[in-house]
Amino acid sequence: MLSIKNLHASIEGTPILRGINLEIKAGEVHAIMGPNGSGKSTLASVLAGREEYEVTEGEVVFQGKELLELSPEDRAREGVFLAFQYPIEIPGVSTTNFLRTALNQVREYRGLEPLDAVKFLSLMKEKMALVEIDQKLLSRSLNEGFSGGEKKRNEIFQMAMLEPVLSILDETDSGLDIDALRIVSNGVNKLKSEKTATIVVTHYQRLLEYIVPDFVHVLYKGRIVKSGTKELALELEEKGYDWIKEEVDSTATV
């Protein structure tokens, strides 16, 4: 579904990603872990099409299409969803109104009729139950005055509404207490299917107890330096990142 080959990206001339290679198939959950500043969030942003990052080399093929050639909105319409680490506030625009605009533009791109108010509302009701979100929250201004947990839950709710093919969760666990973490993870798990894939970007193993990954990759200095299964995450939890850093840094100097 997603094939990343030798991806290099920089911000204001500083290279952040230095040759990422990653293959993701439908039905899989991949966790991207790594120490602070290793490029995890950059990878998520580059896939979503954030303009500040300049791709200097490499290619990304998503369902047979050159992802990097698509505008951010077309990537979204093709089915790429990014759950933001820091969701953005839009004063005066309710989540409901925002999602209705988004969903209908996505549907239009896919050649579908826009949803009328009744169908839209019933879809909302269905998805609200999935992430245990309160309707009151959805009529408030998007993310404005939301608690950390409410923002993340709202991200997953949006994901449920837009039914993406590839979901990228960028540090969705940060700032969540254990109950919120459970609710958010349950939502993600219920949305998983054989046709979709998930990339979970996280610093901690904690989230992976709830969203169990098929593969775990460790990002360091802009490269994937180690890949494994969920056991790798446990090992990292126990030993920290230093042993990997040492391993990489010593081979680099040889």
Add this chain to the structure above:
Amino acid sequence: MSKDNQILEDLNSKEYEHGWSVDFETDEAPLGLNEDIIRWISTKKEEPTWLLAWRLKAFKIWQAMPEPEWANVHYAKMDLQALRYYSAPKQSKKPKNINEVDPELIAIYERLGISLNEQKRLQGIAIDVVLDSVSVATTFKETLGKLGILFCSFSEAVKEHPELIQKYLGSVVPMTDNYYAALNSAVFSDGSFCYIPKGVRCPMELSTYFRINAANTGQFERTLIVADDSSYVSYLEGCTAPQRDENQLHAAVVEIYAGAHAEVKYSTVQNWFPGDKDGKGGIFNFVTKRGICAGDHSKISWTQVETGSAVTWKYPSCILKGDYSIGEFYSVAVTNNYQQADTGTKMIHIGKNTKSRIVSKGISAGKSQNSYRGQVQVMKRAHNARNFSQCDSLLMGDQCGAHTFPYLDIANPSAKVEHEATTSKIGEDQIFYCNQRGIATEDAVALIVNGYAKEVLNQLPMEFAVEAQKLLALTLEGSVG
């Protein structure tokens, strides 16, 4: 909700869509301005001598006044002698009702999306349409007449209800008030008049639609709204003009009188031609609007959405004379390209326990300049006066300007006055967030701007709110990305 989406879908034109003009036979005054022209206008309108005398007095006052230069706008001054002060479509006889109006004129308004056919009109809005210098039609007169509501053109009111006109004309905006008000008093050609009798709640929105068609013609209309004790009326004003290379002058006066326990809501969606992308042409909109809450417990509420005009100079104000009276001002002013707007309000607290509320939302894009100018004055005997002002500015791009000029003049120590101001930019992160959910950039801007202006748009009657949302989006198209 569904309307929002409809609006977004409707956005396909970047051009000013009302820029066309129509050729028809007109009855015009010669170019220029002098006493003879004023006499010419007055004769043309078959006015009584008291009104001619009033005009001539205003003209004398105006001649002695300098053109104001204090506003934060820059433009080449107009040659007022090169303008025409009266232009009216020729009609063989004066239409008695809407069915007798020249179909050609009706067609103009159909093209603007305004149907004058009462059967076709949406329920609930009566309309007076003013083309260049004259009112061409007023709908629903009979329905309103049954309630004792007078709604007609200003000229007709002068003939039919001279006692009301003599009593209220210039009572809120005196001819000496300012340069443009004096000019308007001298040369005004038509406008709307409305009177709501005691205790009557006007069952429909009353509306005036202004259109400038002729070239080199100034539009100087006057609107007078009198709401007698315990009455209520909601009034709407809309306007457009053809796209022309030269600047055109619109210098209107609006006066509102509210008796005890009366309430008047006045809403404007201003869409005069703003000039082209290089700042050529466009309307100079120099307007004086003021209401007086004359009776106790009266209320006047101004809502304006300003999207058009090359230069706007406009401060709808409230004189809060009655005890417990309330004044409100809700404004969204959008400027793009080379537009300049200097707009705001004046709240003058005279009575006890008077309250005012100001919500101003400026949006600047392109190379435009957008200024809020507001005055809150609390007089000595205005015990317990309250004011709340919120002035927000939204900037798009880095070549535009937003300015705030609040003036406070407090002469009573019991007054409570609050002023809040914010300045923000449409963030790239906000747009990216929308993009990431599949929303195209232009639609994202429309969504964000409408959200920003929501508090003001919510004050508008439904039909107008939709129109206003569309306009906001259209005005800002192409200003990002």
